[in-house]
Amino acid sequence: MSVSRNNSKSIQPYPYKKQSWFSSFADSDNKVGWLFILPFLILWAWWFFYPFVQSFIRSFQDMNFAAMDEAKFIGLNNFIQILQDPEFFQAVLHSLQIVLIAVPTQTILGLLMALLVNQKIKGKGIFRTIFFIPYITSQIAVTTVFMMLFKQGTFLTNFFGIFGFGDVTWFADTSYALIFVAILFIFQQAGFSMIVYLAALQEVPKDLYEAAGIDGASKWDKFRYITVPFVKPISFFVISVSTILGFQIYDQIAAISRYGALGSPAGATSTVVTYFYQHGIRYMNIGYGSAAVLLFFFIILIITFLQKKLLDDKE
Amino acid sequence: MKKKMSVLLITMLTITTILAGCGNKEKTTSATDPAVKSTTPVTVSLGFWGTAQDLGIYQQAVKDISAVHPNIKLEIKQYPSSEQFWNTLPGEIAAGVAPDLIKLTNEGAFEYIHKGLFEPLDELIKPAGVDLSLYNGVDIWKVDGKQYALPISTMPAMFLINDDMWKKAGLGAYPKTWDEVQAAAKKLTTKDVHGIVINIDAFHITNYVKSYGGDWGYGKTINSPENVKAVQKILDMYKDGSAVTPKSIGYGWDGEVFANNKAVMTTGGYWYKGYLKEANPDLHYVALPVPEGTVHNSTMHSDGYVVLKDGKNKVEALQTASFLTSEKVLTEFVKVGNNPSLKSLSSKFFEVNPEFDAVKPAIEYSTDFQYPIETKKFIDELIKQLEGTILGGSNKTAQEILDKVQEQFK
Known part of the structure; x- marks a missing residue:
């Protein structure tokens, strides 16, 4: 391939030579880059890759915390048992429900908040801070406050009563507990989406809006045809990250289940993570738990892949 | 190159x-x-959960231990609740960061003992210079002839009544049976107050079960007729509106409901004394034996110190346990309501805690929990099934609930 800038001078292609991994590493052009990322790679291998490989191996073993030396290879038995357990599918369903309710809501909310604080309005710095505070506040603290707000007889439960919700303690009622968890997730995560969208909005060239205004575009047109396409790659990032975090939700459920069984009330808030934790850690059956984690990993991988494919196709 | x-x-x-x-x-x-x-000095770490008063006693012990055992430096780690303790411990053991010595109750210990996570103390007793004959409740911690803990205390479950509210209602003599409790609870229930708080928790359910002559039989008798009767009584009290769960009114556990005057009666234990002293010192309560269903029976709680199998410095850990069960330290625990394991202090308990005097007869007849070996799985399943009916309105009968739990522990 050659690239010509003008007729008088052409740039010769860089002589491509297939390099081995090591010679690429040793190449002086790459060396500094490799050395910069080496500490991260080592820690990544230590903290992520090694446990992942361990978890993969354990998922084919009958292994208990109490007797780790006596682990036995049992093939696919753990996976078969999990796939025969209705509680696993209930947990997957709950995780999906949280993601389906919370991710679109907090993404749209994050974008709207970003649009708001990107305006020339008084006190926008204060608004930005207020919207972002829930994201950096301890999840347990936020959950505890929400648990007080959503107690039977409080203002909020009475308010929601107008829309047909019962005046009950939301986190103690099997019909409302999962919605309560989704609300918590939205409340905390929307601030993160807002910050990311805000950064993206500030990158949109102002002259595009000015030109569109001269052409008679309405505010909605500007949003639809300028803002949305510009923030689309960021939307993929926000949706992907929120989906993964939505699947990983744990702290809020643990706080709700305080003094009771994880996933309380009556398993209404059990998710894939609580399922893994319950079997792998609480019941000490680490082989079974690892198999659940591996299935969970592939569920997230497939969903992220589908999300990327969907957004790329539309691109 | x-x-x-x-x-x-x-x-x-x-x-x-x-x-x-x-x-x-x-x-x-x-x-x-x-x-x-x-x-x-060798560092021995102690893990426990308990009240602020328990923490104070241990903080003092950290200062005092060097005078008796200069070879030991004690570090303490408090867990926020029993649930968090039981949930965290397996991970800590696997990661090799669990404390060397743990204070726990016999309620959840059987599973860990059976799975071999605790060190039998028999080999350590002599080198650590411990004399088991000084203690009561030693046998509670014996499994297959091996000693697994140095007992701290033994105390039966109790039934607690808010005395001011009871007297205000003019109900007369305190109830002795669950039928009397139910009748009183109905009268005591108002818009803001419930007659009785029944925490959907294995400890409380077990006390109902035992009072109807039942038990879990280590998983063999979960759906026995006696147990069904007991659970049915619980469901009946929820159904007629006289009972409430802590969770459904936004509280964590029964003690919080009781301390906030939101329920007049509850099952509980000696830990109420320490807790109420902090949470509501003005609350006047009476402690009674667990009411009778068909028999006199309730659970016997025993706290003990266990040494972890993978812990370091096991002999020093047992020496620490011995120090923590010495007269000086246990006298402090007596003040917060613990019936001490040391024989020399037994007589002092009811002198220092006259409010527990009525519970004395229950020491004779109360028995161990007898949960299945897979204790945590059993507790989770039992709670789940009961919550499904009480909080989820699944309308299962007591028989169906216990049959469902029994299925998992054939």
């Missing part, structure tokens, strides 16, 4: 630096230098 060598050397240097940073300095020092080992 020179380039390759330099890159290789830098890589090795980076790895060595990181691994050196992850190393355990303390271990290296004591393993290589006997002189250091003999003069440096």
Whole structure:
């Protein structure tokens, strides 16, 4: 391939030579880059890759915390048992429900908040801070406050009563507990989406809006045809990250289940993570738990892949 | 070649630096230098959950232990609740960061003992200089002839009544049976107050079960007719509106509901004394034996110190346990309502805690929990099934609930 800038001078292609991994590493052009990322790679291998490989191996073993030396290879038995357990599918369903309710809501909310604080309005710095505070506040603290707000007889439960919700303690009622968890997730995560969208909005060239205004575009047109396409790659990032975090939700459920069984009330808030934790850690059956984690990993991988494919196709 | 060598050397240097940073300095020092080992006190870590008053006693013990055991430095780690303790411990054991010594109750210990996580103390008793004959409740911690804990206390479950509210309602004599409790609870229930708080928790359910002559039989008799009767009584009290769960009115556990005057009666234990002293010192309560269903029976709670199998310095850990069960330390626990395991202090308990006097007869007849070996799984399943009916309105009968739990423990 050659690239010509003008007729008088052409740039010769860089002589491509297939390099081995090591010679690429040793190449002086790459060396500094490799050395910069080496500490991260080592820690990544230590903290992520090694446990992942361990978890993969354990998922084919009958292994208990109490007797780790006596682990036995049992093939696919753990996976078969999990796939025969209705509680696993209930947990997957709950995780999906949280993601389906919370991710679109907090993404749209994050974008709207970003649009708001990107305006020339008084006190926008204060608004930005207020919207972002829930994201950096301890999840347990936020959950505890929400648990007080959503107690039977409080203002909020009475308010929601107008829309047909019962005046009950939301986190103690099997019909409302999962919605309560989704609300918590939205409340905390929307601030993160807002910050990311805000950064993206500030990158949109102002002259595009000015030109569109001269052409008679309405505010909605500007949003639809300028803002949305510009923030689309960021939307993929926000949706992907929120989906993964939505699947990983744990702290809020643990706080709700305080003094009771994880996933309380009556398993209404059990998710894939609580399922893994319950079997792998609480019941000490680490082989079974690892198999659940591996299935969970592939569920997230497939969903992220589908999300990327969907957004790329539309691109 | 020179380039390759330099890159290789830098890589090795980076790895060595990181691994050196992850190393355990303390271990290296004591393993290589006997002189250091003999003069440096051994650190024993103690894990427990309990009230602020328990914490105060342990903080004092940290200061005092060096006078008796100069070879030991005590570190304490408090867990926020029993649930968090039981949930965290397996992970800590697997990661090798669990405390050396743990204070726990016989309620959840059987599973851990059966799975071999605790060290039998028989071999350690002599080198640690411990005399088991000084203690009551030693047998509660004996499994298959092996001793697994140094007992701290033994105390039966109780039934607690808010005396001011009871007297205000003019109900007369305190109830002795669950039928009387239910009748009183109905009268005591108002818009803001419930007659009785029944925490959907294995401890409380077990006390109902035992009072109807039932037990879990280590998983063999979960759906026995006696147990069904007991659970049915619980469901009946929820159905007629006289009982409430802590969760459904936004509280964590029964003690919080009781301390906030939101329920007049509850099942509970000696820990109420310490807790109420902090949470509501003005609350006047009476402690009674667990009411009778068909028989006199309730659970016997015993706290003990266990040494973890993978813990370091096991002899020193047992010496620490011995110090923590000495007269001086246990006298402090007596003040917060613990019936001490030391025989020499037994008589003092009811002198210091006259409010527990009525519970004295229950010491004779109360028995162990008898949960299945897979204790946590059993507790989770029992709670789930009961919550499904009480909080989820699944309308299952007591028989159906217990049959469902029994299915898991054939």
